[in-house]
Amino acid sequence: MANYTMHMLVCSGTGCKSAESDLITANLEKYVAEANMTDEVQVLKTGCFGFCEKGPVVKILPDNTFYVQVTPDDAEEIVNEHIIKGRKVERLLFVDPKTEKMVSDSKKMDFYKKQLRIALRNCGLIDPDNIDEYIARDGYHALGMALTEMTPQDVIKVVKDSGLRGRGGGGFPTGLKWEIASKNDADQKYVVCNADEGDPGAFMDRSILEGDPHSVVEAMAICGYSMGATIGKVYIRAEYPLAIKRLEKAIEDAREYGLLGKDIMGTGFDFDIELTFGAGAFVCGEETALIHSMEGERGEPTTKPPFPAESGYWGKPTNVNNVETFANVPVILLKGADWFSSIGSEKSKGTKVFALAGKINNVGLIEVPMGTTLREVIYDIGGGIKDGKKFKAVQTGGPSGGCLTVDDLDTPIDYENLIAKGSMMGSGGMIVMDEDDCMPAVAKFYLEFTEEESCGKCTPCRVGTKRLSELLELITDGKGKMEHLDELKRLSRVIKDTALCGLGQTAPNPVLSTMEAFWDEYIAHIKDGRCPAGQCTNLLQYIISEAKCVGCTACVRVCPTNAITGTVKKPHVIDQAKCIKCGACYDKCKFEAISKQ
Amino acid sequence: MAKIKSFEELKKIKDQVQSKVGLREKGENIDNLIQIRVAMATCGIASGAREIMNYMIDEMTSQGIENAVVTQTGCMGYCYAEPTIEVTTPGKEPVIYGDVTKEKAKEIIDEHVIKGELVDGIIPMTHKTIDQ
Numbered sequence: 001m002a003n004y005t006m007h008m009l010v011c012s013g014t015g016c017k018s019a020e021s022d023l024i025t026a027n028l029e030k031y032v033a034e035a036n037m038t039d040e041v042q043v044l045k046t047g048c049f050g051f052c053e054k055g056p057v058v059k060i061l062p063d064n065t066f067y068v069q070v071t072p073d074d075a076e077e078i079v080n081e082h083i084i085k086g087r088k089v090e091r092l093l094f095v096d097p098k099t100e101k102m103v104s105d106s107k108k109m110d111f112y113k114k115q116l117r118i119a120l121r122n123c124g125l126i127d128p129d130n131i132d133e134y135i136a137r138d139g140y141h142a143l144g145m146a147l148t149e150m151t152p153q154d155v156i157k158v159v160k161d162s163g164l165r166g167r168g169g170g171g172f173p174t175g176l177k178w179e180i181a182s183k184n185d186a187d188q189k190y191v192v193c194n195a196d197e198g199d200p201g202a203f204m205d206r207s208i209l210e211g212d213p214h215s216v217v218e219a220m221a222i223c224g225y226s227m228g229a230t231i232g233k234v235y236i237r238a239e240y241p242l243a244i245k246r247l248e249k250a251i252e253d254a255r256e257y258g259l260l261g262k263d264i265m266g267t268g269f270d271f272d273i274e275l276t277f278g279a280g281a282f283v284c285g286e287e288t289a290l291i292h293s294m295e296g297e298r299g300e301p302t303t304k305p306p307f308p309a310e311s312g313y314w315g316k317p318t319n320v321n322n323v324e325t326f327a328n329v330p331v332i333l334l335k336g337a338d339w340f341s342s343i344g345s346e347k348s349k350g351t352k353v354f355a356l357a358g359k360i361n362n363v364g365l366i367e368v369p370m371g372t373t374l375r376e377v378i379y380d381i382g383g384g385i386k387d388g389k390k391f392k393a394v395q396t397g398g399p400s401g402g403c404l405t406v407d408d409l410d411t412p413i414d415y416e417n418l419i420a421k422g423s424m425m426g427s428g429g430m431i432v433m434d435e436d437d438c439m440p441a442v443a444k445f446y447l448e449f450t451e452e453e454s455c456g457k458c459t460p461c462r463v464g465t466k467r468l469s470e471l472l473e474l475i476t477d478g479k480g481k482m483e484h485l486d487e488l489k490r491l492s493r494v495i496k497d498t499a500l501c502g503l504g505q506t507a508p509n510p511v512l513s514t515m516e517a518f519w520d521e522y523i524a525h526i527k528d529g530r531c532p533a534g535q536c537t538n539l540l541q542y543i544i545s546e547a548k549c550v551g552c553t554a555c556v557r558v559c560p561t562n563a564i565t566g567t568v569k570k571p572h573v574i575d576q577a578k579c580i581k582c583g584a585c586y587d588k589c590k591f592e593a594i595s596k597q
Numbered sequence: 598m599a600k601i602k603s604f605e606e607l608k609k610i611k612d613q614v615q616s617k618v619g620l621r622e623k624g625e626n627i628d629n630l631i632q633i634r635v636a637m638a639t640c641g642i643a644s645g646a647r648e649i650m651n652y653m654i655d656e657m658t659s660q661g662i663e664n665a666v667v668t669q670t671g672c673m674g675y676c677y678a679e680p681t682i683e684v685t686t687p688g689k690e691p692v693i694y695g696d697v698t699k700e701k702a703k704e705i706i707d708e709h710v711i712k713g714e715l716v717d718g719i720i721p722m723t724h725k726t727i728d729q
C-alpha cells in the first residue's frame with residue numbers, strides 16, 4: 001500500500017475548473033509519475049478552497065503550502081522544485097497585499113485566519129467523489145449513531161438545543177421544523193433539500209454540493225429518521241451540472257455501501273434520495289413553489305398555511321431545508337448541541353457561509369461564526385475594497401435584502417441585527433459596492449431582477465415591481481420628480497403588505513433601504529440632475545476645463561457626433577446638446593482636461 | 598463493495614480508511630506536531646530513504662503515535678550521509694540525523710519522538726530548511 005507523505009490538493013470547484021484545473025491535476029499526476037513518486041505523493045481533486053479570487057489553487061499538505069493562480073504549465077516546476085528539491089516555488093505563493101510579503105502557509109493568510117469552517121469542513125480537504133474519504137472524516141457516523149443509539153425524539157432534541165436555524169433565508173429553527181413534521185402522521189412523508197440557489201452572485205450551496213455532497217446525503221437520512229420519512233428529494237437547478245454529477249455519484253456510492261436504501265446499517269431503517277431538476281426560476285426556491293414544481297405543476301407559490309410540514313409534496317408532510325442547513329447537521333450530532341451553541345451570537349448559533357462578490361479584493365467563499373462584524377469580513381477576510389477605493393455599501397440577502405453602510409461596519413452579523421438594519425441574512429450573498437456605485441441604480445438593478453422573476457400570480461408583485469422599476473428608471477434617467485419618491489415609498493408598503501409570497505413581500509427592500517441610507521443621492525438625481533457616483537449616463541456631463549485644455553484637438557477627432565469645437569491651441573468646448581456621453585474624448589485627452597460630472 | 602451491515606462495521610471501515618485523510622488533518626495542526634522530514638531526492642532514494650520512510654510510517658502507525666507526522670523533502674545537501682531525516686519538535690531547532698538505518702529509525706522514534714531525547718548520529722546544522 002502506498003504510504004503517502006505528501007498530498008497535492010487541486011481545487012476543482014466550478015470556478016477553478018473553468019480555469020483548467022483538470023489539466024493541472026493531469027499534469028501534476030504525470031510529473032509525479034515521472035519522478036517515480038506515485039507511492040509517496042497523492043494528487044487529488046477537491047471542492048472549493050474559497051479563495052476564488054486567485055484560483056486555480058493548489059495546496060500541498062501537510063506543510064499547507066498554498067499556490068495561487070496556477071496554470072497547467074506550472075505543474076512541472078511544482079513537482080521538480082517542491083517535491084523533488086524540497087524548495088517552494090516562490091513566484092506562485094500568495095503575496096499579502098497589505099504587507100507585500102509572501103505567505104506560504106495558508107493558515108497564516110488573513111483570508112483564512114478569521115474563518116471557522118463547519119458547513120465547509122470537508123470542502124477543499126477531501127475528494128468529493130470518494131466516499132471512503134468522507135467516512136474517514138467520521139462520515140455517516142452521525143447517521144449510524146442516530147439509528148443505533150438515539151430515538152427520533154433524541155435527534156430532534158439535539159438539533160433543537162443546538163440552536164441551528166435555516167440557512168436558506170428565513171432563519172426558522174430547524175429542530176422545531178423537524179419536530180412539527182415528525183408529529184404529523186401520514187403513510188408517507190418526505191425530506192426535501194432546497195438546492196435552487198437563485199440569488200444573483202450566490203454560490204454557497206453549489207460549493208457545498210460540489211465539495212462535500214455526502215454531508216447533505218447523510219443529513220437528509222438523519223432528518224428522515226427523525227420525522228419518519230423514507231424518501232428524500234433534492235431540488236437542484238439544472239445550471240449546476242458539476243454539483244449534480246457529484247451528488248449523483250455520492251447517492252450511488254452511498255447505496256452501494258448500504259448507507260442509503262433498505263435496512264440501512266442493519267437497523268431496519270429505509271431511506272433513499274432522488275433528484276429533481278429545476279429550470280432556474282428564482283421563485284422556485286420558495287418552498288411551496290418548489291413543491292409544485294416537483295409535482296410537475298407550474299412553479300407558483302401558494303399561501304401558507306398549510307405549511308409543507310402539514311401538507312407538502314403530494315399533500316404529505318414534507319420538511320424542506322436548505323443545503324447549508326443540512327450540511328451542519330452531521331457535525332452537530334457528533335459534537336453535540338452544546339458545542340454548536342457555544343459558537344455564534346445570542347440568538348444565531350453556529351456559522352454562516354457567505355459568497356463575497358463585487359468590489360472586494362478577495363472574491364470568494366467564506367465561513368465565519370455568526371456575530372462576526374462586517375468590518376472583519378470586508379477588511380480582514382475580504383482584503384478591503386478593490387483599487388483602494390472607498391467602501392460604500394454591501395448588499396446582503398440578494399434581491400430580498402437591503403444594503404448596509406459604513407455606519408454598520410461594526411454591527412455583528414446575525415439574523416436579528418440584519419433585520420433590524422432593514423436587510424436580511426438571505427442565503428448568504430454579499431455584494432460589496434464602492435464609491436463608484438450609484439445606489440438608485442443598484443435598487444433599479446434588483447427591481448429589474450424581481451420584475452423579471454415574478455411569477456405573475458398576484459397583482460401587487462407582478463404590476464408593483466414593474467411600477468417600482470419604472471419609477472427608478474425615471475430617476476436614474478434624470479426625469480425624476482420629488483413626488484416619485486413618495487410614490488416609491490407608498491407602493492413599497494403596499495407590495496410588502498399584500499404580495500402572496502416572499503419574493504413579492506421582500507422585493508421593495510432594496511428600494512427602501514437605499515432610500516433610507518442614501519436619501520441624498522436620490523435628491524441629487526432629482527433636484528440637481530446629478531449622479532454623485534458618476535454612473536447614470538443620462539445625468540453625466542463631460543466638461544472641458546478651460547485652464548487645463550491645451551487645444552491639442554485630439555478629442556475633436558474622436559468625438560462621433562462632432563460635439564467638440566475650438567481652435568488649435570485654444571481651449572475647446574463640448575456642446576451638451578450634441579454630446580451623447582460616450583466618453584471617447586474623456587479617454588483620449590492626455591491632459592486630464594475633461595471631467596465627468 | 599459489500600454492504601455495510603452495522604454501525605460497528607462502519608467504524609471498522611473508518612479505521613481502515615483513516616490514513617487517507619490523516620495526513621491532511623495533521624496539516625491543519627502542523628505547528629503542534631513533531632515533523633519528520635525524510636530527504637527524498639535521488640541520492641536519498643538510492644541509499645534507501647524510501648524504505649526508511651515507509652518503515653517509520655508503519656512503525657508510528659502501529660505504535661499509535663498521533664503527535665508526529667512523516668513527510669518528505671528534497672535533498673538537504675548531505676549526500677554523503679544519506680538517508681538523512683530531519684526531526685523538528687515544536688518550538689525547537691530542527692535536528693538532522695544521517696546514515697539512518699532501520700535500527701536507527703526505531704531508536705529515533707522510541708527516544709526522540711516519544712521521549713524527546715536526542716540520539717546519536719546528529720549532523721551539525723549547516724543549512725536552512727525550506728521554511729526559513
Ligand SMILES: Cc1cc2nc3c(=O)[nH]c(=O)nc-3n(C[C@H](O)[C@H](O)[C@H](O)COP(=O)(O)O)c2cc1C
Pocket residue numbers: 165166167168169170171172194195196197198199282283284285286287288320321322323325326427501502503
Ligand atoms: C423568492 C424566494 C426564493 C427562495 N429561494 C431559496 C433558495 O434558493 N434556496 C433556499 O434554500 N431557500 C430559498 N427560499 C426559502 C425557502 O422558501 C425555504 O424557506 C427554505 O428552503 C427553508 O429551508 P431552511 O429552513 O433550511 O432555510 C426562498 C424563498 C423565497 C420567498
Ligand code: SF4
Pocket residue numbers: 283300301453454455456457458459461462499500501502503504505
Ligand atoms: S409575490 Fe410575486 S412571485 Fe410571489 S406569488 Fe405573487 S406574483 Fe408570484
Ligand code: SF4
Pocket residue numbers: 544548549550551552553554555556571572588589590591592593594
Ligand atoms: S484632448 Fe484635452 S487638451 Fe486636447 S483639445 Fe481636447 S480637451 Fe483640450
